[in-house]
Amino acid sequence: MQTVTYSEARENLKAVLDKVVADRGPVMITRERGENVVLISASEWAGMEETLYLLRSPKNAERLLEAVRGFEADDAEAVPFP
The missing domain is CATH 3.40.1620.10 (YefM-like domain)
Structure with missing residues (x-):
């Protein structure tokens, strides 16, 4: 920093x-x-607020962290966008 x-x-x-x-x-x-x-910056602050909001729920936080772990392990599955 x-x-x-x-x-x-x-x-x-x-x-x-x-x-x-x-x-x-x-x-x-x-x-x-x-x-x-x-x-x-305001955009960085907005991103931090959004992250904190999403992590507020323990269940949601665990789902997000599982997704991150899967992505980092290159275990992510591509889903076609319609």
Whole structure:
């Protein structure tokens, strides 16, 4: 994760925002006084919210994790799309 100071983020705000969106990765902004913060794009945040929502149900979470394990084991089955 890229890290920048509060002063660097303030001086280069547009560049920092553009990097977060382009790289689809977070940037940590460190502060001398106060807790550090992490900046992410709105689309990444929406994806995180969706993932958390889907994992909220234990049964759904187990089904999703089984699917991921199957995919990672190359045990996935192709299903034709109509």
